[in-house]
Amino acid sequence: MSNQLINNVFGNEISSDDVLDLFAQQSGWEARYRQIILLGKQLAALPDLFKIEEHQVDGCESAAWLVARQQDDSWQFYVASDTRIVNGLLAIVLAAYNGQSSEKIQEFDIEEYFAELGLTKQLSPSRSNGLHAVVAEIKRLTL
Amino acid sequence: MLKKVTNLNQEQNNAAMRAQFPVLQQQANGYPLVYLDSAATTQKPDPVIEAINVYYQQDNANVHRAAHCLSARATQKFEHARDLVAQFINAPSREQVIWTKGATEAINLVAQSYGSLLNLGDEILLSTMEHHANIVPWQQLAQQRDLVIRVIPLTANGELDMNAVSELLTERTRIVAITHVSNVLGSVNPIAQLVKMSHQVGAKVLVDGSQAVAHMPVDVQALDCDFYVFSGHKMYGPTGIGVLYGKTELLNAMPVWQTGGEMIKKVSFSGTTFNALPFKFEPGTPNISGVIGLGAAIEFLTSLDRVAIHNQEQVLLAYAKQQLEQLSEITLIGSPQEQMAVISFVVKGEHHSDIATLLDQQGIAIRAGHHCAMPLMDALGLNGTLRLSFGCYTTKQDVDAFITALQKTLEFL
Numbered sequence: 001m002s003n004q005l006i007n008n009v010f011g012n013e014i015s016s017d018d019v020l021d022l023f024a025q026q027s028g029w030e031a032r033y034r035q036i037i038l039l040g041k042q043l044a045a046l047p048d049l050f051k052i053e054e055h056q057v058d059g060c061e062s063a064a065w066l067v068a069r070q071q072d073d074s075w076q077f078y079v080a081s082d083t084r085i086v087n088g089l090l091a092i093v094l095a096a097y098n099g100q101s102s103e104k105i106q107e108f109d110i111e112e113y114f115a116e117l118g119l120t121k122q123l124s125p126s127r128s129n130g131l132h133a134v135v136a137e138i139k140r141l142t143l
Numbered sequence: 144m145l146k147k148v149t150n151l152n153q154e155q156n157n158a159a160m161r162a163q164f165p166v167l168q169q170q171a172n173g174y175p176l177v178y179l180d181s182a183a184t185t186q187k188p189d190p191v192i193e194a195i196n197v198y199y200q201q202d203n204a205n206v207h208r209a210a211h212c213l214s215a216r217a218t219q220k221f222e223h224a225r226d227l228v229a230q231f232i233n234a235p236s237r238e239q240v241i242w243t244k245g246a247t248e249a250i251n252l253v254a255q256s257y258g259s260l261l262n263l264g265d266e267i268l269l270s271t272m273e274h275h276a277n278i279v280p281w282q283q284l285a286q287q288r289d290l291v292i293r294v295i296p297l298t299a300n301g302e303l304d305m306n307a308v309s310e311l312l313t314e315r316t317r318i319v320a321i322t323h324v325s326n327v328l329g330s331v332n333p334i335a336q337l338v339k340m341s342h343q344v345g346a347k348v349l350v351d352g353s354q355a356v357a358h359m360p361v362d363v364q365a366l367d368c369d370f371y372v373f374s375g376h377k378m379y380g381p382t383g384i385g386v387l388y389g390k391t392e393l394l395n396a397m398p399v400w401q402t403g404g405e406m407i408k409k410v411s412f413s414g415t416t417f418n419a420l421p422f423k424f425e426p427g428t429p430n431i432s433g434v435i436g437l438g439a440a441i442e443f444l445t446s447l448d449r450v451a452i453h454n455q456e457q458v459l460l461a462y463a464k465q466q467l468e469q470l471s472e473i474t475l476i477g478s479p480q481e482q483m484a485v486i487s488f489v490v491k492g493e494h495h496s497d498i499a500t501l502l503d504q505q506g507i508a509i510r511a512g513h514h515c516a517m518p519l520m521d522a523l524g525l526n527g528t529l530r531l532s533f534g535c536y537t538t539k540q541d542v543d544a545f546i547t548a549l550q551k552t553l554e555f556l
Contacts, residue, residue: 033501061496062512063526082494085496085501086496122500
C-alpha cells in the first residue's frame, strides 16, 4: 500500500447533490444500505501509517480515523473505518465537505442532508459508530 | 398429545407475559420489535411503571423527615422496598441493604470506603471477564494507595481458571471482586467456592450480581459473600437505583463515603456524628421513585414462577445456540458449562457493527461492541462481539425472527 494520501472522489467528483439523487432512487432498507456499502467501497484507502491514535475518532462499536489537510482555502479529508456501513456513511459525509472552504463546511446543514437521505439515526450522537464524532471533529477543525 | 397442550399453555403464558411490557408492543423500522438486549437493560412491566406513577401522583414527599401523611406514606413504601430486597437476596437484616445509583456506585462505595482501610502492597484480585465497572474503581484505589491488582485468567471455554485462583490468592489478598455472571459470555462463576477459598486467606469478596439477579435465585448467606451489588434496571426495575449488600461488621467498620444530609446524627462546626446503618451510606434525598419502582420489580419477579422462567430462558439459550451453530459463518464465543441468558458470537469476515446495524433495520435489537469488557476482548483476541441476551418476556418467536434476520443479513453482505 502506498504511503500517500489519495484524494477521494467524494466531494471532488461526487457531490452531495449526486448522493441525494442516488438515494432518491432507492427505496427500502436493503436498497439504501446496498448503496451505502457500494459508496464505502469507493473510498480511497487510508495508508496504515495514518491509522494512529492521533487520528482516531472514538466510537464504542467501531473505530474510525480522520486525517484533514487544508490547501489554500479548501479542505480534503481522508477517512477509514473498520466497518462497511460506516465507510459508506463517511463517503456520504465527504461528498458534502471535500473541496469546500471552512465557511461552506460550517454553513452546510449536515442534519438536513442526512434527513433527506433517510439516515438521520445514523448521525445521532447516541449512535456509537463514530460518525457523529467525525462530523463534530470536521466542524471543530473548520471553525 | 400432552406435549401439544403444554406448548399451547407455554404460548399463552408467553403472550400474557409480553402483554405486561408496553415497550414490546411496537414496531421498529417497520418490523415488530424483537428486543434481545436485556443484559444491557431489561424492559419494565406495567406494575413497575404504575408504582412509579402512583408515587408521583399520590405519595410524593421527602422520606424520613416530615410528620405529614404524605411523607409517612412515601417513607413506608420506601422502607418496605428495603424489606423486599432483603428478602429477595436473603440478607440477614434490612439494615444491610444500602441504596445506591446502581451496581457501579455500589462498587465505588466499597472501593473508596472499605478500600481506605487497605495499605501499601495489599492485593486486589479481579478476573479477566469483569465489566469495566468492576475494574476501574479498583484501579483508581490501587493508584491512590499503592495496591497491587491481580487478575484471574479464563479457560478456553470462557470460565474462571480455578487452578490459577489458588495460586493468585495469597496472604496479601485483601479483596476479591468478581462477577456472578459474565455480561459477555454468560458464564456463571462458582461464587460459593471462591468465597470459601478467599476467606481461607482472610480476603473479603465482593460479588457483582448485575447479570444474575434477574435470572437466578441469589442467597447472600448461602454464598457467604461479604458484599453483593446489583442494579435495578437489569431486573425489570427503573434506572438510577441499585443495591449494596454488605456484612454488618464490615459496613460498621467502614468509614463514611459521600456525606451530607440524612446520613448524620448530629452536626456542629466542632464535629459531626453519623447515622447508623443503612443511612450512614445514604447521604442526601434518595431516589425515592427508583426505590419504589425497584420494590415493585421485586414483587413482580417473586410473583413469577421463577423456576419456570429460568427453564424457559435455558431452553431458549440452547435453541438459539443450536440455530447459530448451523450457520457456517458464525462462531460462538465461550462455551461455559453453566451459562445464563447471554450469548456472544462473531461473524467471519464481517464487522459486528455492520451486522447490528442491518439487524436493527429489521427490527432486531442486539448489542455489538466490547460490552464494557475491553480486557476480556483483549484476552479473546477480538475487537468486539455481537451479543444477544434474554429476559422473562423473550420467546422462541423472538429467536426465530432474529435468526431469519441474521440469515438475510449474511446473504445481503
